[in-house]
Amino acid sequence: MKSRPTIIDVAERAGVSKSTVSRVVADDGQGVSDRARERVEKAIEELGYVPNAVASSMRTARTNTIMLAIPDITNPYWPEVARGVQDVMDEEGYSVVFANSDWNTHRERKYLEMVRRNRLDGLLINPVGVSNDELKALAVPTVVLGLQQGITDFDIVGSNSYTASKTALDHLVSLGHRRIGLIWGQRQGRVKGPRLSAYTDFLRDAGIEQDENLIVSMPFSLAGGVEGMGRLLELERRPTAVYCDNDIIAIGALQAANNAGLRVPEDISVTGVDDIFAASTTTPPLTTVSKPKYDLGRQASRFLLEHIDQGTPDAPRTLLLSCQLRVRGSTAPPG
Amino acid sequence: MKSRPTIIDVAERAGVSKSTVSRVVADDGQGVSDRARERVEKAIEELGYVPNAVASSMRTARTNTIMLAIPDITNPYWPEVARGVQDVMDEEGYSVVFANSDWNTHRERKYLEMVRRNRLDGLLINPVGVSNDELKALAVPTVVLGLQQGITDFDIVGSNSYTASKTALDHLVSLGHRRIGLIWGQRQGRVKGPRLSAYTDFLRDAGIEQDENLIVSMPFSLAGGVEGMGRLLELERRPTAVYCDNDIIAIGALQAANNAGLRVPEDISVTGVDDIFAASTTTPPLTTVSKPKYDLGRQASRFLLEHIDQGTPDAPRTLLLSCQLRVRGSTAPPG
């Protein structure tokens, strides 16, 4: 049971030095005679030689591996983002290590340490607890996924939910709605939410009277949506439409409306945000604001690769991809 | 801009040798005096030393990293499996690299090569094209996810869909259905499907007349489900219930039934397999066979870790986790 052939075995077999073998493997178009190249390639073939990336990393201080740290791959929002990341990294010959922080700062910190120990080349992160400074202390090329309060020194790639929310609200208003509820998702004390300000700003600009009672704050879950819609339906003056902070909440709201014997959209309209798969399979299918999830992953990856190759640029950029309103069946003029 | 401190820096600062530092870092409870340990720990602290895993791998020939190769993380079935893998690997200090083959054998082969180059410690794979022999040639601890035809030399962790299908069929029959359609998912010429045999076997055992027309084969997609249900509804003698090969197909079938003006479950019952998130949010919610996706990931990981730690066992095992029937709203006695 002899172990894997090394560059030396190849060199011996080809009758050249390690250096030459290394040169043909690197394939930089460096100076190697055709004759030498041929013999080396033949030897590689015969021995089934596969270069040892670990040894290479040792010398070059590059691992060609990055980490993607997100809260939870099980949340229907993330797989597409992950796929975007995966695809561009793959093209560029990078491996991507996945990490699920589970909204747990402690776990998240462990991942940062893993990045250091394993000398990963970069980090793509949707931070749930770590600060701008901690990220800075990591001293590794980093791009942040999603708009985050307090992130000032890194490139950020997110989506323009402020504008997107306005589009959705505009859709509702143009249908004739004036009394619009908001089920707003609780983030753990971070971003107060472009979506909340979009709501307030929009209503003000549209000259619609604001009503504190129409705003409820709920966890990002089906149950949160159910509960939130429940609250809204208890109101004396019910909303005719409800704008939910994400699709999962919206689906919960849809269910609550159904359970209360209301028809959607005839009796009440509902909209969500994200456009996860399940949003298209409800009855009625959910009108929602589609986030460019896949592209978000791709763009963030491109930025990260730039940082890795060309060093972190002087001024951090914020790239906001635009969202798209997908009008489906859950919205209609007020009954 | 000095680079990261190495074990030598720590040694110097603590006034000991590298070996000693290495010993306290390894923390094997090896012979190290309390005094030495203290000084080393202090030095590590002060310097902010983080061991270089790459260098370590170089010596130990272990990377503490495995690869999870699946067709597509975007398919709602996989994220939970991935999460299971992630969680146990995390506990054991392993990183997991993700790879999406996209049902492309070529891509899949590239991933196998990546496993070699990067000297990964193990592979968890749902093979889409590579053969048992190719996997064997990899010579890396491997566990296969999902029952696969032709895999003879590896541990397999899957779910008992044969039994599960029978349970679902039994549910339908006990509700009174006798004419049960099957929308069967096309795999790329691999497993003919325990689900198909389950169907045939079950009907035979239940003394129900078989009808070729009730079996249609479709791609694993929403469109496939729509189309499949369409075919079934064109039949002179329509089925009163349809058993679908997975939830996505079932959801498509549900939509087709709705579009045809049929009520589910009053006019026709529908069941799926997998229990993806969207299955619980349709109207009516889908009765389905729930696969132990998370556990599947966990179990497969445990097997893999055994192989890594104790070497590949003599006889490959096949572990079939059992599925659970989830009766929801899409099934009822025939109208």
Add this chain to the structure above:
DNA sequence: TTGTAAGCGTTATCAT
């Protein structure tokens, strides 16, 4: 208990 020293498989520098 501690230290010395020999690798691990590459890449990069410097001669030739």
Add this chain to the structure above:
DNA sequence: ATGATAACGCTTACAA
């Protein structure tokens, strides 16, 4: 165009 040779940072016999 090619070859010696010195790192890279760690682990692990073996010696002391």
